[in-house]
Amino acid sequence: ARAADAGVTRHQVTLWARNAAQVQALQAERANTRYLPGIALPASLLLQGGGEASLSQAVSGQDLIILATPVSAARSMLMQLKHVKVPVAWLSKGFESPVSAEPASASLAKPFGLMVHEVRAQVAPDLRAGVFSGPSFALEVARGQPTALVAASEHAEVREALVAAFHGASLRVYASDDMVGVEVGGAVKNVMAIAAGLCDGLQLGLNARAALITRGLAEITRLGVALGARAETFTGLSGLGDLVLTATGDLSRNRKVGLLLAQGKTLAEVLESLGHVAEGVYCARTVVQRAAGLGVDMPIAQSVVALLDGKLKASEAVALLMEREPKTELDCY
Ligand SMILES: NC(=O)c1ccc[n+]([C@@H]2O[C@H](COP(=O)([O-])OP(=O)(O)OC[C@H]3O[C@@H](n4cnc5c(N)ncnc54)[C@H](O)[C@@H]3O)[C@@H](O)[C@H]2O)c1
Numbered sequence: 030a031r032a033a034d035a036g037v038t039r040h041q042v043t044l045w046a047r048n049a050a051q052v053q054a055l056q057a058e059r060a061n062t063r064y065l066p067g068i069a070l071p072a073s074l075l076l077q078g079g080g081e082a083s084l085s086q087a088v089s090g091q092d093l094i095i096l097a098t099p100v101s102a103a104r105s106m107l108m109q110l111k112h113v114k115v116p117v118a119w120l121s122k123g124f125e126s127p128v129s130a131e132p133a134s135a136s137l138a139k140p141f142g143l144m145v146h147e148v149r150a151q152v153a154p155d156l157r158a159g160v161f162s163g164p165s166f167a168l169e170v171a172r173g174q175p176t177a178l179v180a181a182s183e184h185a186e187v188r189e190a191l192v193a194a195f196h197g198a199s200l201r202v203y204a205s206d207d208m209v210g211v212e213v214g215g216a217v218k219n220v221m222a223i224a225a226g227l228c229d230g231l232q233l234g235l236n237a238r239a240a241l242i243t244r245g246l247a248e249i250t251r252l253g254v255a256l257g258a259r260a261e262t263f264t265g266l267s268g269l270g271d272l273v274l275t276a277t278g279d280l281s282r283n284r285k286v287g288l289l290l291a292q293g294k295t296l297a298e299v300l301e302s303l304g305h306v307a308e309g310v311y312c313a314r315t316v317v318q319r320a321a322g323l324g325v326d327m328p329i330a331q332s333v334v335a336l337l338d339g340k341l342k343a344s345e346a347v348a349l350l351m352e353r354e355p356k357t358e359l360d361c362y
C-alpha cells in the first residue's frame with residue numbers, strides 16, 4: 030500500500046489476498062481495520078483475491094512481486110510463482126517450521142526447517158528472488174514514518190528493482206548480496222525479542238536488557254557465520270537494527286509474547302490473546318536445532334525454547350544464563 034501511496038505517479042500496485050471475503054471487506058472500507066487501523070488505502074491501489082487462478086491473473090503483467098505472508102505460507106506461494114519471470118521478494122522473517130506445534134524434544138528426529146531462500150532453491154530454483162528486511166513495524170511504514178530497509182539478493186537486477194520501486198521520501202533502501210545474513214538476522218531477532226519481552230516483563234532492568242541484546246546479537250552472528258553469512262551483515266539494518274527495534278519496541282508481537290509469558294500466562298493463552306503471528310514462537314526450536322547441528326552455542330535461544338516448552342521457569346533461565354562459565358568477550362564470535 031505504501032508503494033502505491035509513495036508512487037502515485039511511479040507505480041500501479043495490486044494487492045492480492047487468498048481470501049475473497051477479506052478482499053471485499055478491504056474494498057468496501059478502503060482500509061485494513063484489523064491490522065492497520067486508521068490507515069486509508071491509497072486510491073490507486075487495486076485489490077484482487079480468491080483462489081490460485083486469481084493469483085496467476087494478479088501477477089500477470091507485473092514488474093515486481095512482493096510476498097507479504099508468514100514463513101509458513103512461503104513454500105506454497107513460491108511453488109505457485111515458480112515460473113514467474115520478474116523479480117520476486119519476500120518480507121517473511123523466520124525458518125520454516127513443520128514441527129512448530131511440537132515440543133523441541135519431539136521434533137529432534139525430523140528434518141531441519143529452512144529459511145525462505147533455501148525453500149526457494151528447492152521449489153523455485155529459476156526464480157530471480159530476494160528478501161526485503163530491516164527494522165520496520167508495518168504501522169509506521171504505512172504512516173509514512175522514516176524507515177530504512179535492506180534489499181538482499183544474489184541477483185543485481187532484483188536488488189535494483191527493489192531499490193527503484195521502494196526508495197523514496199520515507200523509505201531508504203540499501204542493497205546487499207548477503208541473503209543468508211539478512212535472513213538469519215530477520216529470523217533470529219524474533220527469538221531474542223521474546224527473551225527481551227520476558228526480561229522487561231520480569232523487571233530485570235535496563236542493564237539486563239542491554240546485555241541480552243548484545244549477547245543475543247553474538248548468538249545471531251555465530252549462527253549466521255556458520256550458515257555462510259558475512260559477520261558485518263549483523264551490524265546492519267537486518268541485524269542490529271531489527272534486533273534493537275523488536276527487542277525494545279512495544280509494537281513488536283514477539284516482544285509482546287515475552288511480556289505476556291512474564292505475567293504468568295501459558296503459551297496457548299498468549300497466542301490466543303495475540304491474534305497475530307509471532308514468528309519467533311514458531312522458529313525458535315528450528316534455530317536451536319540448526320545451531321546444534323552446526324556445533325553453535327546459543328544459550329539465550331535455548332532458554333527461550335525451554336521456556337516456550339514449559340520446561341523452565343523464567344527465574345531458572347536467568348540463573349542458568351548468569352551462572353555460565355566466564356568467557357573472553359570477542360572469542361565467542
Ligand atoms: N507486520 C510487520 O510489522 C512486519 C514487518 C516486517 C516483516 N514482517 C514479516 O512479514 C511476514 C508477514 O507478517 P504479517 O504481520 O503481515 O503477518 P500476517 O499474519 O498479517 O500475514 C500476512 C498475510 O498473509 C496471508 N497468508 C497467511 N497464510 C497464507 C497462505 N498460506 N497463503 C496466502 N496468504 C497467506 C494472511 O492472510 C495475511 O493477509 C512475517 O514473516 C513477519 O515477520 C512483518
Ligand SMILES: O=P(O)(O)OC[C@H](O)CO
Pocket residue numbers: 122163164165166167219222271274275280281282283284306307308
Ligand atoms: O511484530 P514483530 O515482532 O513480528 O516484528 C515486526 C518486524 O519484524 C519488525 O521489523
